[in-house]
């Protein structure tokens with residue numbers, strides 16, 4: 001059963017995260033490290049694991065702080081875990097959180113560790129504003145050497161015209177094409193004929209399901225309060241709109257193209273938050289008296305041409321993960337797909353159901369299959385909950401592992417699109 005290597009299986013013991021909030025709001029004073037600390041602390045408290053037991057941290061992030069890019073190690077140090085707790089930080093754009101968890105699982109299967117914390121965090125609110133290279137080139141030699149006043153005078157002319165020295169506004173844009181993610185998703189909507197109405201209906205459903213999950217107390221086991229700006233406690237995800245309606249969504253203006261169909265309502269918002277997952281070798285978990293929730297049957301990563309359909313990666317990665325697990329889509333009980341944009345999820349679903357796509361892109365004789373809407377994103381997704389880039393994968397693993405345990409279902413398939421044209425997927429199976 002599952003990924004058993006060297007007689008070892010990595011199991012998901014528990015997950016915990018901060019509530020997710022809109023960027024530049026409650027968490028303005030909490031950077032990615034602080035958010036990671038809060039998620040990890042909540043996790044260790046929830047499972048009552050002594051800090052000295054944690055052997056390592058594998059962390060994911062996208063907007064890494066330049067002064068301390070190994071966020072995982074900073075979390076270990078800030079929390080005063082054992083100094084021997086090793087840590088590294090990975091980045092795979094929006095799939096960084098899943099990358100961290102699957103890297104941790106692989107390390108446990110290889111026998112490198114028995115207890116790891118894996119997850120991710122991002123703070124768009126604390127993204128660093130980049131100085132123009134012209135300014136850096138003019139001043140760096142002065143700052144690094146022993147400059148005389150004459151050196152400063154000779155640097156001054158290099159700084160003209162002054163208009164070129166204005167710091168660049170950070171953009172969620174694809175480096176190789178220059179296209180903003182929303183523009184790429186807008187092109188996908190046109191090419192795959194995804195209507196505005198279909199996008200809004202999908203977004204509404206995401207909010208309704210997330211709101212229902214919160215109202216039912218379903219997230220109380222995985223979302224833990226955080227003290228934000230001004231000492232105000234945040235208890236739950238603040239982007240979820242229980243009162244959203246199709247009429248309200250239909251009135252929103254296009255966000256990325258004048259005649260476009262993507263809006264603030266059917267796109268994920270820029271978000272701050274952190275999420276952590278506790279992985280153990282199955283033997284260790286049972287020896288310590290923990291009841292594992294789930295394990296990975298497989299995972300897969302792939303890429304597509306960013307100038308073609310940037311966010312189509314999951315349409316290739318999900319079938320790859322299914323094949324590696326020896327399963328078909330029809331065998332899967334729950335599907336959880338990261339919702340960067342409704343247009344992107346609906347495009348991926350359309351390709352999974354397309355025999356032509358299966359033949360031309362997957363080398364399969366028949367379509368992967370239709371995803372049953374009742375099995376898809378059962379507690380909402382990134383449109384409603386928000387998308388702190390590095391945290392999303394760990395959020396999805398936690399929610400699906402808990403859902404498998406709660407419902408006694410067997411399998412869950414995860415899919416994440418990511419910048420660079422990357423696609424990520426994993427199959428989880430319940431562990432009894």
Ligand SMILES: CC(=O)SCCNC(=O)CCNC(=O)[C@H](O)C(C)(C)COP(=O)(O)OP(=O)(O)OC[C@H]1O[C@@H](n2cnc3c(N)ncnc32)[C@H](O)[C@@H]1OP(=O)(O)O
Pocket residue numbers: 094172181182207241244245248249252255263264265266267268269270311339340341387417418419
């Ligand atoms: C691989 C990947 O994940 S790629 C994805 C990476 N992420 C991104 O690219 C981020 C994409 N999102 C964005 O850039 C931004 O969220 C945008 C541009 C879409 C919108 O940003 P903003 O304009 O700041 O959104 P804001 O939250 O203010 O919403 C705009 C309006 O829509 C309204 N609105 C938003 N959602 C809803 C909703 N569900 N129902 C009703 N109204 C809504 C807001 O109330 C607001 O109304 P107001 O202007 O009257 O106050």
